[in-house]
Amino acid sequence: MTDRTHDLNLIVLDMAGTTVADDGLVERAFEHAAGRLGVEPGSADHAAKLQYVRDTMGESKISVFRHLFGTEELARRANSAFEQAYAELVDGGLVAPLPGARETIEKLRADGRTVVLTTGFARVTQDAILDALGWRDLADLTLCPADAGGRGRPYPDMVLTAFLRTGAVADVRHTVVAGDTVYDVLSGNRAGAGIVAGVLTGAHDRAALTGAGATHVLAGIAELPALLAPLDAEPV
Template identity: 60%
Template sequence: MINLGITLAVMDMAGTTVADDGLVERAFAEAVGAVGVSTSDDRFPAMLDHVRATMGQSKIVVFRALLPETEAQQANSAFEAAYGRLVEAGHCEPIPGAEQAIKDLRAAGVKVALTTGFARPTQDAIIAALGWSDLADIALTPADAGRGRPFPDMVLTAVLRLGIDDVRHVAVVGDTPSDVVSGLRAGASIAAGVLTGASTRSEFEAVRATHVLESVRDLPALLS
């Protein structure tokens, strides 16, 4: 039933399976505010541009590119706390059709891994808020794998932990070029971008995405 013998789908969360609606940027503003960079600071626009350009990557790595180590750690903790509060306040919804897509894939025998650039407490908060504790086969963060996107570590960790025989039997889907690059570096046959988050079709084409989908809800049809 599944083209290319796909046995594992690795899916990003914010922007791909979970609606972002500006939450990352809101949490970022609060995070850098905690280390003395207000939204009116001359440094803020360039920092925000960097955050937008690195969507999907490990958040601590993003902060380390902007701040000295001590401040980066402080900002990262503030970011996770701010994002967690937004989730707890109800600002967390699935991308329409995402949950059904995951269920359809698993019913067809495809294992599903949810991945993120967030730390474990934030990922757990999102999964709990959506009632997704049993939806996927595994949920991974950069800390679980060694490095975050665009490195292939989370994809390969999912392959190992779920007993996938061949990286060519993997499909990776996400809303940023980093998601696509991580999939290609891992050897996945499908490294698809979705247009429900941070990036455009041309940005996905620039990193040689195998497919560009309107939404993750279109993935089961692609694999059928």
């Protein structure tokens, strides 16, 4: 170990379930997409597919649809229908920030940290959410799977892309990742982030997050600045 101190200046935050309230929008959009592909509502197939969507919250949506529908053509049709339905829900005013999310991001940036917002959605959906919330200029950078070579979580690609594009830290261990799903946690750990915080405002509970390797678990994203302040002075 060297006698260096933490310089936790790169903060990579998930959106839906972590900084943005989901309130079942993903499930509603999925049900629309499934219907478009002939999955009968109320059927055992529908129930099984919906449960898989719940279990894989945080994963790239196109990856989820590839698993559910088998072929690339069907996956892309499902993903297109999903994105359209989700955008309509966003346009209908059914998206909101989680408590303290905007203030937390503003606080982190005011403290000199670089904040990156990531998502498993396509860019068009991410932009629709950012526009609906008035968040276009809130973070330093926003990333979707396509911005990182096409692979979403649990791959480390978006975290590593944030590291490379921002140049905010010299050591990936000085990166902080926070998210509400095991996929966020796995992505952060696989990227080598020093702090990987699970957040209890979304899809997965404390046991799932700690089981995936979360270094910390927060009740909400508003707790993040207070977590980081004393860690900045600790040796790496």
